[in-house]
Each structure stands twice: as structure tokens, then as C-alpha cells.
Amino acid sequence: MELATSGGGFCQACGREHFFAATELARKHARALMAALAAEKRIDFAVEPHRADPRFSTDYLFGEARGQMFGVMVCRDQAGRMRVRRAFSCQYNGEWLVEGWVGPLFDVGEFKELTCNVEARVKQLGMEIGRRETRGEDGQQLRQERKQLSRQLMKDIHGLYRLRNFKGETRLLADAFTGSGGIPTGVGDCCAPKLLHHAAQHNLTPLGIVEFYWGKENRSQTREHGRFYSACQEKCAPILGFLLCGLDKIVEGKI
Numbered sequence: 521m522e523l524a525t526s527g528g529g530f531c532q533a534c535g536r537e538h539f540f541a542a543t544e545l546a547r548k549h550a551r552a553l554m555a556a557l558a559a560e561k562r563i564d565f566a567v568e569p570h571r572a573d574p575r576f577s578t579d580y581l582f583g584e585a586r587g588q589m590f591g592v593m594v595c596r597d598q599a600g601r602m603r604v605r606r607a608f609s610c611q612y613n614g615e616w617l618v619e620g621w622v623g624p625l626f627d628v629g630e631f632k633e634l635t636c637n638v639e640a641r642v643k644q645l646g647m648e649i650g651r652r653e654t655r656g657e658d659g660q661q662l663r664q665e666r667k668q669l670s671r672q673l674m675k676d677i678h679g680l681y682r683l684r685n686f687k688g689e690t691r692l693l694a695d696a697f698t699g700s701g702g703i704p705t706g707v708g709d710c711c712a713p714k715l716l717h718h719a720a721q722h723n724l725t726p727l728g729i730v731e732f733y734w735g736k737e738n739r740s741q742t743r744e745h746g747r748f749y750s751a752c753q754e755k756c757a758p759i760l761g762f763l764l765c766g767l768d769k770i771v772e773g774k775i
Contacts, residue, residue, distance in 0.1 A: 527751025531761035538764035543728030566620040587735020591711025595724040626680035686766030699758035
């Protein structure tokens with residue numbers, strides 16, 4: 521049995537909740553994508569089979585890394601033509617950008633520049649902590665430095681995210697997030713936020729979005745291969761309200 525797909529959340533900017541719903545047309549295109557994934561066994565459809573990159577094989581999704589979410593959005597461009605966009609959650613085998621797929625909510629070049637040196641230092645600290653503990657030395661100071669570096673890096677990474685809605689407004693992730701507590705890792709990296717941000721950037725009007733899981737079931741056994749799922753509450757709902765703001769007016773023809 522397929523699960524209904526939908527999503528939404530509260531928007532602080534206008535004080536209202538906004539939602540998107542699945543459509544049968546979006547499900548149809550999602551099933552076509554599933555069929556392509558099963559037949560091609562890769563996600564880099566934009567290149568000829570002989571030029572396929574092994575990193576983009578779907579074997580990756582059935583191994584130790586396990587599966588991940590994929591999303592399909594049916595939308596209308598400014599000329600009234602029907603368009604289809606697709607996205608995968610987070611990175612695919614370490615890559616943020618794959619031709620033919622919607623990218624993340626930040627500049628990948630800026631991301632790599634920000635994370636490269638810090639991640640190398642965090643890794644170095646981990647090795648030093650291991651050596652010192654082996655020799656019975658106190659590595660508390662090094663552990664504290666690693667913890668602070670990791671926290672600051674996550675804060676800096678969140679600062680790269682720019683969320684655009686259908687009113688033409690752009691906000692930082694921290695300003696759009698409505699959840700309680702800190703921002704969880706991975707917020708903004710799911711399929712629905714990627715697709716909505718892309719649509720707002722490119723003057724596309726979403727008509728339906730569906731998300732499905734492809735690959736080996738996750739460790740918590742909450743995701744099964746080939747099943748449709750709604751947008752998650754923990755990471756997506758706190759930003760979907762802002763991302764969807766203004767879409768209802770466009771659909772009604774008031775913008």
C-alpha cells in the first residue's frame with residue numbers, strides 16, 4: 521500500500537501554515553523515475569551509458585550506505601508548459617551535484633572551501649586524541665577543541681543556506697527555521713525543500729510533489745524500498761512554511 525505524500529509547515533513571515541499535496545500526475549512521474557532507476561541502475565541519466573560514472577550507480581543505495589529519498593515535482597513554467605524536476609536527499613555518494621538533478625540550497629564551491637580545512641583539522645585532532653589516549657595521556661583539551669570546531673563548522677555551514685520562497689523573499693536557514701532547539705543536521709537537504717527552492721528561483725509553479733525511498737531499508741526500519749512518504753516533521757516542516765509562502769497566491773493568480 522502506498523503512503524500519501526504531502527508536507528507543509530508554519531510560516532513566521534505571514535503567520536500562516538502552508539502545505540503542498542501530492543497529485544496523481546506527480547506519482548505517475550515518480551513511478552517512471554523508479555522504473556528508470558531499476559532499469560538503468562544509475563542516476564546520471566543525462567550521459568550516455570558508456571560514460572556513466574560508477575559513483576552514481578544505484579548499487580551504492582543497496583550497500584552499507586543504504587538507501588535514500590528521491591523526489592519528483594511537476595510544475596508549470598511562465599509560458600504555461602508542464603515541467604518535471606527531480607531531486608535526491610542530501611548528497612549522492614559524496615556528491616552534491618549530478619547533472620539532471622536539482623542541487624542544494626547553497627553554493628557548492630563555498631561549501632567545499634568552508635569545510636575542507638576544518639574537516640581536515642577535526643580528523644587530525646581525532647588521530648591525536650587516539651594516540652594520546654593510547655599512551656595514557658589526557659586528551660581532554662584536544663577533545664574540547666574538536667567539539668568546538670565541529671559546532672562552529674555546523675553553524676557556518678547553516679549560514680551558507682539561502683531559502684527563497686514564492687514571494688521572492690530570501691532568508692538564511694536560521695531565520696526561516698521554526699523548530700524548537702538547535703537546527704538538526706540535514707535540515708534543508710531533503711527533496712521537498714530542494715525542489716521548492718529551485719521552483720521559486722526559476723519562476724516555476726509547483727503542481728505536485730512526491731517523495732519515495734529507494735534502496736536498502738534504513739537502520740531504524742522506518743523507510744522501505746519503493747514506498748512513498750510524506751515530508752518529515754523534524755527537518756522539513758520547520759522550513760516548508762517559509763518556502764511555500766506566496767505559492768497559494770500564484771496558483772490563485774493574485775501575484
